[in-house]
Amino acid sequence: MAKIFLTVSGKGGVGKTTLSASLGYCLAKRGKKVLLIELDAGLRSLDAQLGLSQEITFDLSDVLCGRCEPVKALYQCSFCENLQMMPAPFNENFFAADHDFNRLCNGLKHYWDYIIIDGPAGVGKAITSACAVADVALIVSPPDEVAVRDAAKASIVVSENGVTDKRLIINKADRFSFNLFSSGNIDYVIDTVGARLLGVIPNDRKLHKSSATGAPLNLSSPAGQALSNIAARLDGCEVPLKFNKF
Numbered sequence: 489m490a491k492i493f494l495t496v497s498g499k500g501g502v503g504k505t506t507l508s509a510s511l512g513y514c515l516a517k518r519g520k521k522v523l524l525i526e527l528d529a530g531l532r533s534l535d536a537q538l539g540l541s542q543e544i545t546f547d548l549s550d551v552l553c554g555r556c557e558p559v560k561a562l563y564q565c566s567f568c569e570n571l572q573m574m575p576a577p578f579n580e581n582f583f584a585a586d587h588d589f590n591r592l593c594n595g596l597k598h599y600w601d602y603i604i605i606d607g608p609a610g611v612g613k614a615i616t617s618a619c620a621v622a623d624v625a626l627i628v629s630p631p632d633e634v635a636v637r638d639a640a641k642a643s644i645v646v647s648e649n650g651v652t653d654k655r656l657i658i659n660k661a662d663r664f665s666f667n668l669f670s671s672g673n674i675d676y677v678i679d680t681v682g683a684r685l686l687g688v689i690p691n692d693r694k695l696h697k698s699s700a701t702g703a704p705l706n707l708s709s710p711a712g713q714a715l716s717n718i719a720a721r722l723d724g725c726e727v728p729l730k731f732n733k734f
Contacts, residue, residue: 490523490597493604493722494622496646497629498638500609503659504628506699507689507715508606509537511626513705514712514719516570520601523562524573525593527618528608530580534573539566539702549577552587558596567704572600585617593621602722611645619649624722627683630660631674639681655686657718662691685729687718 493511497504505528512522525548526534535541546561551574558574565571597603605618619625625646629639643654658677678685689695692711698704706712720727 490600490603492593492597492621492623493602493626494607494615494618494624494646494651495604495626495628496607496611496615496639496642497609497627497635498611498640498642499629499635502628502630502635502639503689504609505533505606506537506695507626507628507657507659508604509534509699510695510705510711510715511719511722512571512573512602512604513565513568514707514715515602515723516565516568517707517716518719518723520570520723521599522571523596523600523603524571524606525596525603526573526576526606527584527614528576528606529582529584529614530576530578531608532576532578534606535563535575536702537699538563538571538573540573540575541702544575547575547577548584549579549582551592552584552589558592566702583613585613589617590620593618597621611642615642615645616649619646619651622646622651624653624655625651625683626655626657626686627681628657628659629677629681631658631677636677636680643682654683656681656683657686658688660691661688686721687714687729689714689718 512524516522546556550556551561629635690710694706694709695711717727
């Protein structure tokens with residue numbers, strides 16, 4: 489029975505989809521069967537990050553509207569055997585919350601070890617619907633004032649919708665971004681968002697390159713190592729938090 493993670497951010501452009509894809513890859517490299525479900529209707533990008541942009545025929549809307557069976561909207565990652573994804577539709581007017589998304593997820597979780605729901609930016613109906621099936625909310629935020637403020641709002645919303653297990657992932661971290669805070673430390677971000685810190689991912693060109701080209705993440709890169717450690721923690725291993733002192 490799969491454990492379901494929901495990635496949320498509040499603000500767009502924080503690297504949430506890249507994190508979802510990379511985290512799914514890291515869990516799959518640990519031998520786990522992983523399914524990624526994208527909810528960002530109209531702005532999907534998960535297919536491109538997994539090297540599948542030319543393969544998509546059916547998507548989440550086709551499944552929820554009864555135009556195809558779920559298996560026809562599942563796509564095997566081009567570079568990882570244990571990783572599959574179900575893409576969001578290009579139709580920005582489609583809302584999974586208006587259909588039986590919960591029943592779909594409850595059915596799918598019998599076949600994977602982990603399901604990662606890549607939520608859209610904001611805290612709208614898609615997020616509140618996904619909260620009904622999520623076991624853990626992964627709140628993603630770079631260390632900048634606006635992103636942290638919006639992540640704090642997302643944290644409140646998932647709590648109000650029944651997800652009490654919340655983990656914070658600080659993304660795109662570097663010395664300059666942390667120095668933008670008057671407090672200048674990681675504790676400020678943790679306290680503002682109100683979630684337990686799961687990991688800090690450094691700003692890494694190799695991560696940006698892999699997501700832009702649909703290539704596998706370099707696990708020996710700084711971001712790759714950080715994501716591998718986060719995946720291990722989610723998989724039940726005790727891995728000490730180690731990151732640069734910004």
